[in-house]
Structure formats: C-alpha cells, structure tokens
Amino acid sequence: MATYRVLVSDPISEIGVAALNAHPDISADFKTGLPPEELISIIGEYDALVVRSQTKVTAEVFAAAKKLRAVGRAGVGVDNIDRAAATDHGVIVMNTPTGNTISTAEHAFTLMLSTARNIAPAHAEVLAGNFKAARKAYQGIELNGKRLAVLGMGRIGSEFAKRAQAFNMKVVAYDPFLTQSRADELKVELAESPDIALNGADVVTLHVPLTDDTKHILNEARLASMNPGAIVVNCARGGLIDEPALKAAIESGHIAGCGLDVFEEEPPPADHILFGLNKHVAFTPHLGASTNEAQENVGIQVAEQIRDFLATGEIRNAINMPSLDAAALAEVGPYLDLAGSLGKLLAKLGPENPDSLRVSYHGPLAKKDTGLVSRKALTALLSARRSDGQVNIVNAPAVAQSMGLDLTESTISAQTEFNELLVAELRKGDQRFRVAGTIIGKSPRIVEIDRLFVDTNIKGEFLIVKNDDRPGIVGAVGTLLGSAQQNIANLSLARNKSDGNALTVIEVDSPLSAELMDSIRSTPGVLSATGVSL
Numbered sequence: 001m002a003t004y005r006v007l008v009s010d011p012i013s014e015i016g017v018a019a020l021n022a023h024p025d026i027s028a029d030f031k032t033g034l035p036p037e038e039l040i041s042i043i044g045e046y047d048a049l050v051v052r053s054q055t056k057v058t059a060e061v062f063a064a065a066k067k068l069r070a071v072g073r074a075g076v077g078v079d080n081i082d083r084a085a086a087t088d089h090g091v092i093v094m095n096t097p098t099g100n101t102i103s104t105a106e107h108a109f110t111l112m113l114s115t116a117r118n119i120a121p122a123h124a125e126v127l128a129g130n131f132k133a134a135r136k137a138y139q140g141i142e143l144n145g146k147r148l149a150v151l152g153m154g155r156i157g158s159e160f161a162k163r164a165q166a167f168n169m170k171v172v173a174y175d176p177f178l179t180q181s182r183a184d185e186l187k188v189e190l191a192e193s194p195d196i197a198l199n200g201a202d203v204v205t206l207h208v209p210l211t212d213d214t215k216h217i218l219n220e221a222r223l224a225s226m227n228p229g230a231i232v233v234n235c236a237r238g239g240l241i242d243e244p245a246l247k248a249a250i251e252s253g254h255i256a257g258c259g260l261d262v263f264e265e266e267p268p269p270a271d272h273i274l275f276g277l278n279k280h281v282a283f284t285p286h287l288g289a290s291t292n293e294a295q296e297n298v299g300i301q302v303a304e305q306i307r308d309f310l311a312t313g314e315i316r317n318a319i320n321m322p323s324l325d326a327a328a329l330a331e332v333g334p335y336l337d338l339a340g341s342l343g344k345l346l347a348k349l350g351p352e353n354p355d356s357l358r359v360s361y362h363g364p365l366a367k368k369d370t371g372l373v374s375r376k377a378l379t380a381l382l383s384a385r386r387s388d389g390q391v392n393i394v395n396a397p398a399v400a401q402s403m404g405l406d407l408t409e410s411t412i413s414a415q416t417e418f419n420e421l422l423v424a425e426l427r428k429g430d431q432r433f434r435v436a437g438t439i440i441g442k443s444p445r446i447v448e449i450d451r452l453f454v455d456t457n458i459k460g461e462f463l464i465v466k467n468d469d470r471p472g473i474v475g476a477v478g479t480l481l482g483s484a485q486q487n488i489a490n491l492s493l494a495r496n497k498s499d500g501n502a503l504t505v506i507e508v509d510s511p512l513s514a515e516l517m518d519s520i521r522s523t524p525g526v527l528s529a530t531g532v533s534l
C-alpha cells in the first residue's frame with residue numbers, strides 16, 4: 001500500500017502520471033471530469049491533487065480534504081483554486097510557471113495574425129463555397145508599424161513582445177512590476193497605467209492573471225481610447241474583458257475584431273454574445289497551453305514537484321508560501337529542525353499571549369534562504385500552544401495574524417560568539433524572552449536560554465530548572481530523578497552572576513511525571529522547573 005495517494009483530476013501528460021507512479025511511496029489515480037460533488041466525496045482519501053484549469057478547487061473541496069497537503073497546478077493560472085481556503089486548511093498550492101510560456105505566446109500571436117487577416121471567417125467562407133465573396137469581404141490589416149499594447153509584461157507578455165518586434169510593431173507595456181531598466185532591456189515603452197498603454201493602440205494583448213484588480217481591465221472606456229479599427233487579443237483569462245462592452249465596440253465598428261482563447265464563462269454558452277458577430281473574429285477553446293511540448297513540460301514539472309514535496313519536503317513554485325529547493329533545503333535543513341525546537345521551547349518558557357515573535361539570523365546564516373525557518377519556529381510555537389492541531393507551516397502566518405501575534409525577522413551579518421546563530425525571541429510589552437541555537441559540526445544545538453549559555457541537543461526530554469546559585473540544589477534534583485529511575489543523559493549548567501540565579505538543563509530518557517515535577521518544584525532553592533519534550 002503506497003504511503004501517499006495523489007488524485008489527478010484534469011488531463012495531464014501520461015509521462016507526468018507515470019513519474020508519480022514510479023515512486024514506490026506514491027500511487028496516482030487519474031479521474032478526470034469529476035462532477036463537484038464527486039470530487040468532494042473522494043478528496044478525503046488523497047494527500048495531493050493535480051489539476052489544470054477545469055477542476056474548480058473550492059472552499060468546499062478543501063473542507064472535505066482532511067489529508068490533503070498539496071495542490072499542483074499543471075499550468076500557470078490558479079484562479080480555479082481557492083487560494084485563501086487552501087492556506088486556511090494548510091494546503092500548499094504550487095504551479096508550473098514556465099512550462100507553457102512559449103506555447104501560449106505563440107498561440108496569442110496566432111490569434112493576432114488570424115484576426116488581422118480574418119483567417120477563421122475566411123476559412124469558413126471558402127468551405128461554404130463563397131470564395132469570390134470572401135475575397136471582397138475579408139480585407140485585413142498589416143501589423144507592420146502598428147502600436148501594440150501589452151497588459152502584463154511577465155513571461156508570456158515578454159515573449160509576445162519579442163515576436164511583435166520581429167514584425168516591426170511598436171510595443172508599449174503596462175505592468176505594475178515592470179521597471180524602466182527591464183523595459184529598456186526589452187526595448188518597449190513603459191506605460192504608467194493601462195489607460196496610457198491603450199490610448200491610441202492598434203492592438204491589445206492581455207497577459208495578466210485574473211484577480212479582483214484585473215477583472216474587466218479591458219472595459220468600455222479603454223476600448224474606446226484605442227485607435228479605430230483596433231484588434232483585441234486575449235489568451236489569458238476571459239474575465240479580463242468586459243464582454244458586452246467588447247461586443248458593442250465591435251458592433252459599432254470602432255474595434256475591428258478580436259482573437260480570444262478564453263471566455264468569462266468556460267465552456268461558453270452556445271449563444272455567447274460574441275458568437276453572433278459576423279465580423280473579424282477568431283475563437284479557440286482555451287488551447288493556449290495545448291501543445292505536445294507544453295503539456296509534457298507542465299505534466300512532468302507538476303508530477304516532480306508533488307513527488308518531491310511528498311517524499312522529501314522540497315517545495316518548488318509554491319504560491320502560498322516560500323519555496324525551498326533541494327539545494328536550499330540541504331543548506332538550511334538543520335536550521336529548520338532547530339527552529340522547530342526553539343519554537344517549542346518558547347511556547348513552554350516564554351510569556352503567554354505575546355505581541356510578537358522575532359527571529360534573527362546572525363553571521364553567514366543571514367545570507368541564506370531562511371524564509372521557511374522563521375515559519376517553522378512560528379508553527380512550532382503556535383502548535384505547542386494550541387491544542388486543535390490545526391496549525392501547520394502553510395497557515396501559521398494567517399493563524400498568528402488572527403491571534404494578533406506579529407512575526408518579525410532580522411538579519412545581522414556580524415558574527416556572534418558562534419559562527420552562525422539563530423535567535424527566536426518572544427516579546428510582550430517590555431518583556432523579552434529569547435532562546436538561540438547554532439549548528440556545531442553538523443549537529444544543531446541549543447546554546448542559549450534566556451540569555452544564559454547552555455549546550456543541549458535539540459530533540460529529547462528535558463528538565464529545565466531555574467534555581468538559586470548555591471551548592472546542593474542540582475544534587476538534590478539529581479537525587480529525585482534517580483529515585484524516580486530517571487537516567488540523566490546530559491546536563492548543562494549556566495549561572496547569572498548579576499541576579500544570583502542559575503539555569504540547569506537536564507536531558508532525561510523519558511517524560512517526567514507530574515508527581516516528580518511537583519517534588520522538584522518544591523525542592524528548596526528551585527525557583528521554577530519545566531518539563532519540555534522537544
């Protein structure tokens with residue numbers, strides 16, 4: 001029986017499914033076209049789900065997905081996945097951002113050419129025997145020298161722009177993340193707003209994700225600001241265009257035509273408002289990524305990402321948490337374990353209801369990819385303090401936020417007494433409580449508790465005693481442990497000369513009973529005693 005079950009609910013390449021099944025601990029079921037209620041009824045059996053754009057992974061699906069740890073999207077757009085619900089349920093969402101870039105850029109470009117030269121309607125007329133009439137009806141436009149507006153200058157938008165430049169088009173781009181230097185490198189004019197990009201454009205092509213901000217980004221006013229006879233191309237998402245406004249603009253003759261691969265509702269109804277236009281249009285059924293090459297790329301990529309995540313914890317192309325590839329995992333893996341132990345220690349020893357958890361990285365560690373290390377400390381802290389078992393590394397920041405706990409991070413390049421140091425500190429008002437650790441050789445060690453130097457393992461059962469710094473107390477505690485048949489595996493002592501207190505960290509072989517803890521706490525000179533399982 002395989003350890004992990006993966007459901008593939010949209011068609012992905014056979015090589016991808018085979019890559020999943022080739023792993024001895026994974027078994028993949030290929031069930032496409034599931035009605036929503038059937039998906040909900042079976043999703044509870046699966047550890048991971050692989051989709052393309054047609055499966056809707058809704059909040060109801062996540063609520064029923066008790067074992068689910070990851071959703072892999074074989075493609076780019078994740079608007080069919082309820083990302084907030086995924087994060088709330090602690091499920092990682094990954095996509096495969098690069099596998100279909102070229103295919104989609106080529107498809108969008110094809111739609112632009114088809115629309116400019118009326119390929120689709122002219123083809124239909126030829127088949128219908130109207131050769132001569134079609135020669136008169138379908139006079140097209142040249143693209144040479146025309147002004148092209150690209151909304152969304154990411155991977156696909158940039159590839160489209162390169163091809164347009166080969167056709168001698170003048171490219172203007174709007175993308176809130178496009179810098180002037182990148183625009184210069186791509187040899188495109190940078191527009192400060194979609195309005196500026198579209199004003200006077202002869203062609204617009206859309207390459208932005210569908211979000212609340214981009215819905216209907218191409219609206220009536222922006223269509224009206226384009227040059228008469230302009231063309232609209234959309235190979236991103238249907239919801240980016242106000243379809244009734246586009247219909248009106250084409251009917252008025254202001255917009256010459258459109259090439260669309262995507263529709264606001266998919267599949268579109270047979271009487272879709274744009275289908276009745278007897279104009280210069282080209283429609284395809286969301287085929288942008290449907291090439292042999294793209295499907296092989298994204299199928300293999302998603303399968304490998306899901307396989308590696310389930311088998312090793314490696315995270316690539318996650319969209320709801322920081323990624324950690326194999327090289328980074330090897331480098332910071334021991335710090336992830338250390339952070340987990342520091343978080344648990346803070347949960348036991350630090351103040352209740354803290355305002356913030358501050359994680360700082362010292363020395364060369366400050367330059368490493370530590371995005372997940374702080375999350376690990378936070379997850380361990382919250383999991384130890386909450387009994388509902390609902391906190392994990394994906395949803396920990398959201399849970400912390402809902403509790404009013406801030407996570408802050410700092411990097412300090414200067415070295416401490418240790419080459420590298422990881423410090424986790426709970427803050428509540430003026431109160432501070434910090435613990436720290438480092439890697440010695442290849443072993444993570446806890447080296448500081450409440451500003452006192454100690455040296456202990458990061459895993460095991462511990463007794464942490466704060467006591468008056470005078471002779472006999474550690475001995476008395478040791479005697480109590482011995483009479484309870486508790487073997488001492490390791491002992492670390494630290495003293496604070498300024499307040500006359502000492503800290504004793506004793507590693508024992510098994511958890512300490514409540515009776516033994518009571519006896520230790522009532523030993524004269526013991527100020528506090530805490531049993532901790534790390």
Ligand SMILES: NC(=O)c1ccc[n+]([C@@H]2O[C@H](COP(=O)([O-])OP(=O)(O)OC[C@H]3O[C@@H](n4cnc5c(N)ncnc54)[C@H](O)[C@@H]3O)[C@@H](O)[C@H]2O)c1
Pocket residue numbers: 075076077078097100101104151152153154155156157174175176177178207208209210213214235236237261262286287288289290
């Ligand atoms: N038709 C298809 O089969 C098909 C295939 C692949 C991708 N897509 C769609 O294409 C979109 C783009 O894919 P990509 O690989 O280029 O993604 P990408 O992330 O590389 O690029 C998207 C770009 O949009 C920009 N952006 C975000 N919000 C914006 C806004 N409000 N205005 C302007 N730009 C904005 C981003 O900064 C980014 O540069 C995807 O989100 C997906 O929906 C469709």
Ligand SMILES: O=C(O)[C@H](O)COP(=O)(O)O
Pocket residue numbers: 052053054074075076077078100286287288289290
């Ligand atoms: O966002 C994407 O990658 C495309 O829309 C492709 O969607 P598909 O995998 O359903 O073809």
